[in-house]
Amino acid sequence: xxxxxxxxxxxxxxxxxxxxxxxxxxxxxxxxxxxxxxxxxxxxxxxxxxxxxxxxxxxxxxxxxxxxxxxxxxxxxxxxxxxxxxxxxxxxxxxxxxxxxxxxxxxxxxxxxxxxxxxxxxxxxxxxxxxxxxxxxxxxxxxxxxxxxxxxxxxxxxxxxxxxxxxxxxxxxxxxxxxxxxxxxxxxxxxxxxxxxxxxxxxxxxxxxxxxxxxxx
Amino acid sequence: xxxxxxxxxxxxxxxxxxxxxxxxxxxxxxxxxxxxxxxxxxxxxxxxxxxxxxxxxxxxxxxxxxxxxxxxxxxxxxxxxxxxxxxxxxxxxxxxxxxxxxxxxxxxxxxxxxxxxxxxxxxxxxxxxxxxxxxxxxxxxxxxxxxxxxxxxxxxxxxxxxxxxxxxxxxxxxxxxxxxxxxxxxxxxxxxxxxxxxxxxxxxxxxxxxxxxxxxx
Numbered sequence: 418x419x420x421x422x423x424x425x426x427x428x429x430x431x432x433x434x435x436x437x438x439x440x441x442x443x444x445x446x447x448x449x450x451x452x453x454x455x456x457x458x459x460x461x462x463x464x465x466x467x468x469x470x471x472x473x474x475x476x477x478x479x480x481x482x483x484x485x486x487x488x489x490x491x492x493x494x495x496x497x498x499x500x501x502x503x504x505x506x507x508x509x510x511x512x513x514x515x516x517x518x519x520x521x522x523x524x525x526x527x528x529x530x531x532x533x534x535x536x537x538x539x540x541x542x543x544x545x546x547x548x549x550x551x552x553x554x555x556x557x558x559x560x561x562x563x564x565x566x567x568x569x570x571x572x573x574x575x576x577x578x579x580x581x582x583x584x585x586x587x588x589x590x591x592x593x594x595x596x597x598x599x600x601x602x603x604x605x606x607x608x609x610x611x612x613x614x615x616x617x618x619x620x621x622x623x624x625x626x627x628x629x630x631x632x633x634x
Numbered sequence: 635x636x637x638x639x640x641x642x643x644x645x646x647x648x649x650x651x652x653x654x655x656x657x658x659x660x661x662x663x664x665x666x667x668x669x670x671x672x673x674x675x676x677x678x679x680x681x682x683x684x685x686x687x688x689x690x691x692x693x694x695x696x697x698x699x700x701x702x703x704x705x706x707x708x709x710x711x712x713x714x715x716x717x718x719x720x721x722x723x724x725x726x727x728x729x730x731x732x733x734x735x736x737x738x739x740x741x742x743x744x745x746x747x748x749x750x751x752x753x754x755x756x757x758x759x760x761x762x763x764x765x766x767x768x769x770x771x772x773x774x775x776x777x778x779x780x781x782x783x784x785x786x787x788x789x790x791x792x793x794x795x796x797x798x799x800x801x802x803x804x805x806x807x808x809x810x811x812x813x814x815x816x817x818x819x820x821x822x823x824x825x826x827x828x829x830x831x832x833x834x835x836x837x838x839x840x841x842x843x844x845x846x847x848x849x850x851x
Contacts, residue, residue, distance in 0.1 A: 428680040454720055454736075456673035458684035463645040467675035467684055467718040469740055501684040503671055507828075510846060514764045514775050515782040519671075523686055547731045558731050558816055565732040587833045599775055600842050601833040604849055609826030611724075616804045616818040625817050629727060632821055 429527055429580040439581040442476075448524045448581055449474050451634055452502035453550060453608075457481060459498055472500070473546035474576070479526055480533075480542040481572040495531040498574060505606050511588035512599040520603060522583045530574040536563070542571045553628030608634040646744055646797040656798040659693075665741045665798055666691050668851055669719035670767060670825075674698060676715055689717070690763035691793070696743055697750075697759040698789040712748040715791060722823050728805035729816040737820060739800045747791040753780070759788045770845030825851040 424430040424440050431438030439445070455472045458465060471482040479500060502524045509518035533539040543566065544555045588601050610632060613625045641647040641657050648655030656662070672689045675682060688699040696717060719741045726735035750756040760783065761772045805818050827849060830842045 453722060454738075456675075456684050456686075456718055456720070458673075458675035458682040458716070460677045460682045464714045464744060465675040465677045465682055465716045466744075467673050467716045467742070469673075469718065469720040469738070471736070497681045499675070499682045499684045501673055501686065503673070503686040505670060505825075507831075508768060508849070510768065510771070510830075512775065513782070514760065514772065514778060515786070517764060517767070517771070519688070521671075521686065525684070527681060527683075543731065547734060550734070551725060551727065554727070554734070555731065558729065559811070559814060561731060565730070569732070587831075587835070590833075590835075594776070595835060595837070597776060598837075598840060600830075600840050600846065601836055602842070602846075603831045603833075604846060605828030605831065607826040607828065608722075609824045611822030611824065613727075614724075614804075614820045614822065616807075616820075618804070618807075618812060619818055620812070620815075623815060623817050625819070629817065629821060632725070 424580055426527070426578045429525065429578045431580055431582055437582045437584055439583060440579070442576065444581045444583075445524050445576060445579045446474070448504060448522045449479070449502055450549070451504055453634065454502070455481065456501045456503070457498055458501070459496055471546055471550055472502075473542065473549035475545060477576055479574045479576055480546055481530060481574065482543070482546045495529040498528070498530045500526040500574065506585070507606050508604040509584075509588050510600070510602055510604060512590045512594040512597050512601045516588055516590050518584065518588065520584050520586070522581065524579060524581050526574060526576060526579040528575055528578045530572040533571045533573050536566050539569070539571050540566045542573065543569060546571075551628060551632060553626075557626050557628055641797055643744070643795045646742065646795045648797055648799055654799045654801055656800060657796070659793065661798045662741050662793060662796045663691065665721060665739045666696070666719055667766070668721055669741075670851065671719070672698065673718045673720075674715055675718070676713055688763055688767055689719075690759065690766035692762060694793055696791045696793055697763055698747060698791065699760070699763045712746040715745070715747045717743040717791065723802070724823050725821040726801075726805050727817070727819055727821060729807045729811040729814050729818045733805055733807050735801065735805065737801050737803070739798065741796060741798050743791060743793060743796040745792055745795045747789040750788045750790050753783050756786070756788050757783045759790065760786060763788075768845060768849060770843075774843050774845055
């Protein structure tokens with residue numbers, strides 16, 4: 418663990434490889450901002466369930482989007498969740514299979530999530546989710562219709578119980594394996610972006626805006 | 635749901651947007667093969683937990699790698715898991731924020747996972763995990779030392795209870811929104827691959843092999 422960098426709860430304390438653990442909001446925010454999908458875990462009568470969901474955040478809260486969450490709330494009210502966001506930065510290629518690894522950054526948020534009832538707050542959270550996925554998209558589209566906001570489930574969850582875990586750098590091989598003729602290093606990975614494909618129903622003369630053409634992660 | 639395409643259990647039946655559901659092993663295998671990380675959910679005394687893990691498969695089983703799983707097994711024996719693998723194929727950009735979506739392929743596997751005790755079977759599962767992440771890597775590295783196999787936890791889990799969910803194609807907007815001047819379409823995403831970075835300790839004259847240079851997903 419890093420000095421002055423402590424978990425806010427026992428269950429978010431990184432126990433395995435604690436040197437890879439971070440608990441400061443700046444690190445947590447930066448990983449959340451770069452991610453696209455959260456994997457959201459919950460406990461159901463039929464066992465654990467993990468669902469991919471879109472998300473956004475403000476300074477202190479994580480927002481989870483929409484209908485995929487409906488099954489989470491069958492019992493009404495809040496629901497205990499574990500939300501994990503993982504970025505793969507590279508394949509760590511060692512001289513032995515045993516020491517292969519990944520360079521990654523991940524965030525785990527635990528706690529109770531609750532539906533946002535207030536329509537203005539819900540609309541704002543929806544905008545934060547949209548602008549998280551595609552920065553600039555909110556300004557580039559029409560305002561929400563009220564019925565759209567009414568018809569959408571948005572969950573809010575505090576970032577209080579959150580931890581980050583980060584691995585960087587080259588492989589760590591056994592000393593004796595450095596004699597081998599085996600290549601070792603890192604293969605960097607990221608999100609590759611293709612050329613925008615217009616909707617077949619797009620009217621002529623409408624070109625992709627900068628927030629689409631310049632989308633990167 | 636697709637004709638002749640039925641879930642093997644109630645809990646893996648796709649209820650939301652059932653037309654996006656697939657239950658055939660060929661679809662499930664192809665998504666698992668393209669994925670890199672699984673998000674593994676379990677129920678603990680402190681609530682649900684979701685951990686990113688590397689994995690591999692054979693025809694009928696999923697294998698989960700190593701020490702991240704150790705906390706899953708504190709109570710000894712098998713553990714009930716939900717394993718989710720998600721591929722993001724594109725951002726679906728609609729004329730309203732409400733109809734924004736993602737093109738994705740995901741697999742959810744539910745059931746009990748158990749440690750592989752037999753060392754030969756465990757070694758084989760480790761090879762399947764390595765060759766899943768980097769096809770060709772097993773042939774390109776030294777054999778496992780027995781102590782490495784002994785010291786590694788590998789979980790096996792049947793693919794019997796598995797389902798896939800797939801979204802493809804353009805956005806689906808409200809009819810009236812087609813009048814807007816808003817660009818709509820799909821921004822294709824995939825895994826971007828950088829140039830291999832040699833280990834600073836790599837001996838001179840060792841160049842990256844084809845299975846690294848040609849790695850793609």
